[in-house]
Amino acid sequence: MSKPYVVGIDIGGTNTVFGIVDARGSVLASSSIKTRKHSNINDYIDELHTELTKLMETTDTVDKIHGIGIGAPNANFFTGMIEDGVNLPWPTPIPLAEMVSQKFGIPVAITNDANAAAIGEMTYGAARGLKDFIMITLGTGVGSGIVINGQLVYGHDGFAGELGHVIVKRSNGRLCGCGRTGCLETYCSATGVARTAREFLEIRTEPSLLRNIPVDEITSKDVYDAAMAGDQIAKEIFEYTGEILGEALADFTVFSAPEAFILFGGLAKSGDLLMKPLRNAMEKNMLSIWKNKVKVLPSELKEADAAVLGASALGWEAK
Amino acid sequence: MSKPYVVGIDIGGTNTVFGIVDARGSVLASSSIKTRKHSNINDYIDELHTELTKLMETTDTVDKIHGIGIGAPNANFFTGMIEDGVNLPWPTPIPLAEMVSQKFGIPVAITNDANAAAIGEMTYGAARGLKDFIMITLGTGVGSGIVINGQLVYGHDGFAGELGHVIVKRSNGRLCGCGRTGCLETYCSATGVARTAREFLEIRTEPSLLRNIPVDEITSKDVYDAAMAGDQIAKEIFEYTGEILGEALADFTVFSAPEAFILFGGLAKSGDLLMKPLRNAMEKNMLSIWKNKVKVLPSELKEADAAVLGASALGWEAK
Numbered sequence: 001m002s003k004p005y006v007v008g009i010d011i012g013g014t015n016t017v018f019g020i021v022d023a024r025g026s027v028l029a030s031s032s033i034k035t036r037k038h039s040n041i042n043d044y045i046d047e048l049h050t051e052l053t054k055l056m057e058t059t060d061t062v063d064k065i066h067g068i069g070i071g072a073p074n075a076n077f078f079t080g081m082i083e084d085g086v087n088l089p090w091p092t093p094i095p096l097a098e099m100v101s102q103k104f105g106i107p108v109a110i111t112n113d114a115n116a117a118a119i120g121e122m123t124y125g126a127a128r129g130l131k132d133f134i135m136i137t138l139g140t141g142v143g144s145g146i147v148i149n150g151q152l153v154y155g156h157d158g159f160a161g162e163l164g165h166v167i168v169k170r171s172n173g174r175l176c177g178c179g180r181t182g183c184l185e186t187y188c189s190a191t192g193v194a195r196t197a198r199e200f201l202e203i204r205t206e207p208s209l210l211r212n213i214p215v216d217e218i219t220s221k222d223v224y225d226a227a228m229a230g231d232q233i234a235k236e237i238f239e240y241t242g243e244i245l246g247e248a249l250a251d252f253t254v255f256s257a258p259e260a261f262i263l264f265g266g267l268a269k270s271g272d273l274l275m276k277p278l279r280n281a282m283e284k285n286m287l288s289i290w291k292n293k294v295k296v297l298p299s300e301l302k303e304a305d306a307a308v309l310g311a312s313a314l315g316w317e318a319k
Numbered sequence: 320m321s322k323p324y325v326v327g328i329d330i331g332g333t334n335t336v337f338g339i340v341d342a343r344g345s346v347l348a349s350s351s352i353k354t355r356k357h358s359n360i361n362d363y364i365d366e367l368h369t370e371l372t373k374l375m376e377t378t379d380t381v382d383k384i385h386g387i388g389i390g391a392p393n394a395n396f397f398t399g400m401i402e403d404g405v406n407l408p409w410p411t412p413i414p415l416a417e418m419v420s421q422k423f424g425i426p427v428a429i430t431n432d433a434n435a436a437a438i439g440e441m442t443y444g445a446a447r448g449l450k451d452f453i454m455i456t457l458g459t460g461v462g463s464g465i466v467i468n469g470q471l472v473y474g475h476d477g478f479a480g481e482l483g484h485v486i487v488k489r490s491n492g493r494l495c496g497c498g499r500t501g502c503l504e505t506y507c508s509a510t511g512v513a514r515t516a517r518e519f520l521e522i523r524t525e526p527s528l529l530r531n532i533p534v535d536e537i538t539s540k541d542v543y544d545a546a547m548a549g550d551q552i553a554k555e556i557f558e559y560t561g562e563i564l565g566e567a568l569a570d571f572t573v574f575s576a577p578e579a580f581i582l583f584g585g586l587a588k589s590g591d592l593l594m595k596p597l598r599n600a601m602e603k604n605m606l607s608i609w610k611n612k613v614k615v616l617p618s619e620l621k622e623a624d625a626a627v628l629g630a631s632a633l634g635w636e637a638k
Contacts, residue, residue, distance in 0.1 A: 074608075083608070084607075084608060131475070132474055132475040146574065146575075148467060148472055148474070148479075149470070149472075149473075151468070153467055153468075153574075153575055154468075154576070155451055155467070155575050155576025155577065156450070156451040156576050156577055156578040157576050157608075157609075157612075158576075159576050159608055159609075160467075160573075160574065160575050160576035161573075161574070161575075161576075162573040162606060163573060163574065165573050165606045166570050166573055166574075167566070167569075167570060167604065168489075170487075170566070178606055178607065179607065180604065180606070247486070247489070250486075251485050251486060252574075254479075254480075254481040254482060254484050254485055255465065255472075255479065255480070255482065255485075255571075255574050255575075256465075256472055256474050256479050256480075256574075257473070257474025257475050257476050257477075257478050257479035257480075258474065258475055259475040285486060285499065287481060287484045287497055287499070288403075288497065288498065289393075289402070289403060289476075289478055290476075290478075293476075
């Protein structure tokens with residue numbers, strides 16, 4: 001019996017989004033559940049099964065699913081395990097691929113969310129036709145998916161591509177969720193931008209639209225809105241963020257000489273506010289052989305779609 | 320007619336070493352010429368041809384050479400060109416693969432010296448059996464050859480793996496030959512160690528064996544000898560060097576999750592003087608999932624052999 005569909009599941013810290021996808025990358029139907037609703041992983045998988053089965057019935061794809069691909073934090077492609085899921089409510093390690101596969105009776109492959117996004121971008125987005133690129137996801141943290149010669153880099157153990165944890169400040173760096181200090185993601189994630197806002201507002205004395213918001217509630221979106229309204233401090237927060245990210249991208253270039261970086265996530269939609277200081281810092285810090293040669297492109301996929309499509313592409317490889 | 324031999328040529332800033340190698344990796348014979356003797360590249364290739372032909376005659380391998388592999392600074396595997404040879408006496412770009420191939424009537428493949436060393440190490444040295452490792456060459460500069468899933472990383476343009484030019488000091492970094500400041504190789508190469516010695520001796524007032532040497536003539540070997548003789552400043556120079564390199568290796572790990580780093584070159588033979596501070600700094604800065612998991616191994620090949628063997632291994636791929 002022919003099985004011309006795949007399922008993509010993106011497990012985020014808040015929502016789990018899933019969809020049924022055909023071989024052309026069209027999402028037939030998608031839905032979501034709350035990741036944190038069940039403290040027991042079995043209950044969570046039960047709900048996922050119930051909801052996904054509904055989607056399959058609606059789309060007449062029951063028994064036509066070739067495989068399920070899952071993108072999840074710290075998910076290991078090689079072992080099928082979530083081995084250290086800092087942002088998830090269940091004890092780790094979790095043999096996720098095996099559990100989901102047994103529940104559905106369908107082969108399952110998993111990888112981390114940034115890798116899934118990279119596969120999605122390569123298959124359907126801004127990285128179509130590129131064999132060497134680096135996907136940078138700017139969300140709650142900073143993730144990355146590295147593609148070299150058309151293949152995702154998993155490394156020796158399946159965990160390669162944690163560029164959000166390159167240390168960009170050796171002294172007095174910000175404390176990171178990983179326990180170390182100075183990681184890229186403490187500066188260039190959405191939460192990093194909010195931290196920068198708090199720091200700038202404390203040090204500086206000028207008026208700012210951001211001072212109308214309780215300091216602990218400021219989000220990167222607030223900073224974006226203020227900057228777009230002409231707020232000077234907000235603009236400087238983006239300059240600071242873009243400069244650190246640009247310096248980092250110049251360093252990443254010497255590793256794998258990518259044709260492009262693809263930026264994904266809310267911050268990647270900040271336009272020139274972020275891209276201008278980013279490009280300036282990147283070119284200023286670029287080794288001469290790569291100066292003005294490496295593209296920085298925003299993702300071309302809708303945020304939810306990229307993750308689901310990327311994960312679903314993995315579904316074709318599941319066995 | 321069977322052609323069971325390859326030639327490996329390693330073009331260094333000072334010497335050009337070459338050898339004839341069989342399929343088992345035995346060097347039948349090797350020799351060298353001075354790289355800088357001829358300011359005209361054609362004269363250089365003529366001498367190389369004369370000397371290599373002598374070797375072939377001695378070893379009865381004329382007309383039995385399958386291919387020639389060359390390792391040279393900034394040599395591009397894809398184009399066969401030396402595109403920006405800062406350390407070589409000839410104007411660039413040099414279509415080296417084509418020139419040597421025409422002179423000898425034998426297919427030629429080229430890559431940079433660090434990549435050649437990585438191939439040599441993978442084929443005959445400490446990286447045998449490893450599919451994911453990073454070769455770090457500590458010589459006049461710092462070079463690297465990155466192997467992922469058993470394949471050398473060339474990147475989009477053939478120049479990937481310039482880890483010596485990752486910026487490790489964002490402010491007040493040392494001026495690098497590349498024109499930027501703070502590059503890893505300004506600290507962790509043999510010349511970087513000598514620069515550290517000059518800096519330390521200027522700032523510090525304690526006696527040191529190194530003060531017996533004219534400050535501009537101090538080499539990394541002098542620092543090694545002094546440290547082995549118990550000199551405190553010399554030991555601290557190695558601690559400083561090892562710490563910076565260890566921090567850098569921890570950062571490199573997040574990129575490709577290698578099973579091991581292989582250190583190659585004079586400094587790599589410094590034993591615990593370098594390795595102890597290096598390992599301490601590496602583990603201290605390592606993301607927890609890789610703590611105490613990534614090996615740091617010294618090269619198992621003789622310095623000249625590694626380059627010639629690595630280059631020769633490329634010779635099998637030449638066409």
